[in-house]
Amino acid sequence: MTQQYLAGELSLLLGELQSVAPNEAWTRDLARLRHEAESLPSPALSSVAVRALVLTDELCWDSLTRADTGAFARQAELSAELHEFGVCAGLLEDD
Amino acid sequence: MAAAQEPQVSEAQIAVHWREEEYYFPPARFVAQANAADPDIFERFSEDRFPDCFKEYAELLSWDAYWHTTLDTSNPPFWKWFVGGRLNASYNCVDRHLASSRNKAALIWVPEPESEDTKAVTYQELYTRVNEFAALLQDFGGVKTGDRVTFHLPMVPELPVSMLACARLGVIHSEVFGGFSGAACGGRIADSESHVLVTIDGYYRNGELIDHKAKADEAVAAARAQGVEVDKVLVWRRHPGRYASKSPMVDGRDFFVDELLQDYRGKLVPPVSMPAEAPLFLMYTSGTTGRPKGCQHSTGGYLAYVTGTSKYYQDIHPDDTYWCFADIGWITGHSYIVYGPLSLGTTSVMYEGVPTYPDPGRPWRIAERLGVNIFHTAPTTIRMLRKLGPDEPGKYDYHFKHMTTVGEPIEPDVWRWYHQVVGKGEAVIVDTWWQTENGGFLGSTLPALLPMKPGSCGPGVLGVFPIIYDDDGKVVEAGSGSAGNICIRNPWPGIFQTIWGQPERFVETYYAKYNRDKDSKDWHDWPYLAGDGAVQAADGYFRILGRIDDVINVAGHRLGTKELESATITVEEVAEAAAVPVIDEVRGRAVEMYVALKPGVSPSEDIEQKVIKAIETEIGKIARPKRVWIVSDMPKTRSGKIMRRVIAGISNFADVGDVTTLANPEIVDDIRHQVQSVKVSSGEVPRELSPEEVEEIKAFGQAE
Numbered sequence: 001m002t003q004q005y006l007a008g009e010l011s012l013l014l015g016e017l018q019s020v021a022p023n024e025a026w027t028r029d030l031a032r033l034r035h036e037a038e039s040l041p042s043p044a045l046s047s048v049a050v051r052a053l054v055l056t057d058e059l060c061w062d063s064l065t066r067a068d069t070g071a072f073a074r075q076a077e078l079s080a081e082l083h084e085f086g087v088c089a090g091l092l093e094d095d
Numbered sequence: 096m097a098a099a100q101e102p103q104v105s106e107a108q109i110a111v112h113w114r115e116e117e118y119y120f121p122p123a124r125f126v127a128q129a130n131a132a133d134p135d136i137f138e139r140f141s142e143d144r145f146p147d148c149f150k151e152y153a154e155l156l157s158w159d160a161y162w163h164t165t166l167d168t169s170n171p172p173f174w175k176w177f178v179g180g181r182l183n184a185s186y187n188c189v190d191r192h193l194a195s196s197r198n199k200a201a202l203i204w205v206p207e208p209e210s211e212d213t214k215a216v217t218y219q220e221l222y223t224r225v226n227e228f229a230a231l232l233q234d235f236g237g238v239k240t241g242d243r244v245t246f247h248l249p250m251v252p253e254l255p256v257s258m259l260a261c262a263r264l265g266v267i268h269s270e271v272f273g274g275f276s277g278a279a280c281g282g283r284i285a286d287s288e289s290h291v292l293v294t295i296d297g298y299y300r301n302g303e304l305i306d307h308k309a310k311a312d313e314a315v316a317a318a319r320a321q322g323v324e325v326d327k328v329l330v331w332r333r334h335p336g337r338y339a340s341k342s343p344m345v346d347g348r349d350f351f352v353d354e355l356l357q358d359y360r361g362k363l364v365p366p367v368s369m370p371a372e373a374p375l376f377l378m379y380t381s382g383t384t385g386r387p388k389g390c391q392h393s394t395g396g397y398l399a400y401v402t403g404t405s406k407y408y409q410d411i412h413p414d415d416t417y418w419c420f421a422d423i424g425w426i427t428g429h430s431y432i433v434y435g436p437l438s439l440g441t442t443s444v445m446y447e448g449v450p451t452y453p454d455p456g457r458p459w460r461i462a463e464r465l466g467v468n469i470f471h472t473a474p475t476t477i478r479m480l481r482k483l484g485p486d487e488p489g490k491y492d493y494h495f496k497h498m499t500t501v502g503e504p505i506e507p508d509v510w511r512w513y514h515q516v517v518g519k520g521e522a523v524i525v526d527t528w529w530q531t532e533n534g535g536f537l538g539s540t541l542p543a544l545l546p547m548k549p550g551s552c553g554p555g556v557l558g559v560f561p562i563i564y565d566d567d568g569k570v571v572e573a574g575s576g577s578a579g580n581i582c583i584r585n586p587w588p589g590i591f592q593t594i595w596g597q598p599e600r601f602v603e604t605y606y607a608k609y610n611r612d613k614d615s616k617d618w619h620d621w622p623y624l625a626g627d628g629a630v631q632a633a634d635g636y637f638r639i640l641g642r643i644d645d646v647i648n649v650a651g652h653r654l655g656t657k658e659l660e661s662a663t664i665t666v667e668e669v670a671e672a673a674a675v676p677v678i679d680e681v682r683g684r685a686v687e688m689y690v691a692l693k694p695g696v697s698p699s700e701d702i703e704q705k706v707i708k709a710i711e712t713e714i715g716k717i718a719r720p721k722r723v724w725i726v727s728d729m730p731k732t733r734s735g736k737i738m739r740r741v742i743a744g745i746s747n748f749a750d751v752g753d754v755t756t757l758a759n760p761e762i763v764d765d766i767r768h769q770v771q772s773v774k775v776s777s778g779e780v781p782r783e784l785s786p787e788e789v790e791e792i793k794a795f796g797q798a799e
Contacts, residue, residue: 011272012300
């Protein structure tokens with residue numbers, strides 16, 4: 001199927017998460033996931049989506065730990081967006 | 096959170112999930128106005144009329160010179176369509192409509208911010224803008240016929256303008272989806288050897304002006320690292336005269352298009368008359384190895400195919416307002432936002448932003464305001480709109496005559512919402528199946544002549560004859576309830592010509608599996624392997640089941656075997672790799688890797704560790720194999736295919752099936768002894784497998 005657009009949307013969301021990552025290490029991890037979304041075949045996208053959510057969760061906790069509520073709010077918003085997209089795209093199961 | 100389950104292709108699974116849906120018939124009002132309402136069309140496109148049936152599509156175009164050979168099969172599977180014909184795609188999409196529709200909107204662009212005005216680009220204005228940018232590309236950009244130019248553009252009118260300007264010059268365009276990273280764009284620039292990059296400073300998404308130009312700098316650096324230098328970066332500005340990016344312009348390399356265009360106002364560039372088989376564009380798609388595949392599409396065959404399918408399957412008339420709610424960065428947008436609709440002289444709507452911004456009623460407000468009567472989108476978008484605003488469509492006064500779904504199988508209940516709520520029960524739906532490589536639709540109902548069936552795309556489209564083969568090349572009959580690999584028996588004009596710079600990969604990936612005779616010049620011997628699993632019902636309708644690549648589900652993470660194997664062979668000492676699942680009490684399934692080493696390399700624990708490290712680095716810790724087995728050789732068929740089913744059987748202490756047809760059957764016992772003796776001595780013998788697990792292991796590797 002023409003599922004390239006799923007890879008594109010996932011990449012885009014990961015790009016937005018990169019922009020709210022607090023440091024180089026997070027940015028690198030997200031960049032790696034983004035690279036996978038952009039280059040691996042479509043069956044790999046589920047795995048990328050799951051790992052992206054896990055990473056986002058960690059990002060949110062990190063922001064809370066640092067009491068950075070601004071970053072937390074943006075990250076949580078993107079996390080919700082990522083989850084919504086993943087479920088609608090069939091990459092994640094709805095809870 | 097768990098990953099969704101991969102659509103399965105085993106017969107047992109199909110028996111559980113496959114249920115025949117009822118038919119829905121097209122409304123009489125639609126049939127009365129349809130472009131294809133006479134059943135005689137099936138006869139015109141019957142197999143005994145192939146390939147000349149496709150002249151009907153080609154004749155929808157304006158040709159500078161007519162073709163002498165409809166289909167040239169002299170160098171299979173590199174098919175050539177309409178050989179001898181000459182035409183220009185830009186002329187066909189723009190110039191030829193001026194006489195009758197100069198002031199009609201070719202494009203209606205809807206910016207994401209609702210405070211910004213919608214912009215209509217008439218055919219006359221499109222003609223002017225395409226000519227001016229073509230002049231700029233030719234003169235300032237220094238590009239000439241046959242060169243490649245990469246675009247990294249979002250959904251702005253400058254994208255179709257840039258595409259049509261390249262087409263006017265016979266320059267091959269390569270658009271990279273605007274949301275992709277600069278690095279991904281750089282890889283595609285390098286692969287296509289483009290020396291000009293066209294981008295934009297920013298665009299709106301979810302209410303924010305995204306800094307896009309920064310990605311151009313990354314792209315140029317990534318291309319340089321791969322040996323290709325970008326000489327010029329041409330930057331459109333979202334708001335001309337106002338730079339939206341924080342990324343500095345690089346002196347002598349980066350240029351604002353709106354400033355350069357001052358020197359090209361009113362310039363006209365004659366369309367270059369191109370051979371029908373000249374490449375029109377590249378569209379990259381990810382492959383099973385790291386290198387993306389640049390699908391090369393032709394000028395004459397592609398344009399004829401998307402024009403014909405737009406007319407008959409999208410039922411586009413010149414006075415329609417047609418909205419394909421996709422991104423031009425994908426093949427759907429190339430074929431069914433730009434080339435198909437504009438070739439037919441209709442009005443094509445483009446939307447800049449997110450479907451649900453600022454609320455899930457946005458698409459329906461746009462449809463109401465613009466009087467859209469043909470709507471086209473993907474199941475993911477439909478699911479999202481249903482989830483976030485199930486009742487929103489009913490609040491708006493629009494009326495679709497026709498709706499399309501594209502990109503993935505659609506569940507029957509989602510289909511019914513699309514039909515009843517979005518389409519208000521008034522519209523036909525075409526559920527289309529096709530891929531980047533195909534140019535246009537391969538499976539669909541012809542909307543006025545065939546009933547719809549939720550969850551099924553329909554039969555093969557006009558002049559396209561699909562067939563399902565099992566792994567051994569036997570035909571899987573319609574109505575048998577069995578799944579297999581969907582293939583197309585014949586060439587069609589929209590099929591891509593090759594993978595840019597990788598002709599061997601093109602043959603190997605799409606034709607080698609079912610080719611009957613590699614020296615044959617007869618197209619019958621070259622079925623095209625689409626790469627999707629499918630079932631065909633007794634009525635001839637296909638239900639598409641998704642990609643046929645094998646997947647191992649580890650604790651909810653779906654790991655493609657090809658990814659695992661690709662990561663493994665990055666280890667220098669490894670010659671071949673095969674990933675198989677083993678039943679694991681904790682994680683459900685775990686991965687075991689089998690590797691064969693290059694000649695002269697001795698097995699060592701160091702190599703095993705390198706394999707583990709490579710997988711962790713390339714894919715992630717979740718994919719860490721439970722075991723790495725270095726074996727002297729892999730069990731293979733005579734054609735060299737690794738029999739993963741056999742290895743999976745060994746790893747799971749299960750039946751390995753018939754091995755008499757292997758090229759090296761003796762290796763099976765060697766591997767069994769090596770693997771199972773270690774497992775027995777370390778207490779890793781699995782419990783007795785359930786019948787379902789036995790079936791799963793037996794079926795493993797069927798996708799290859």
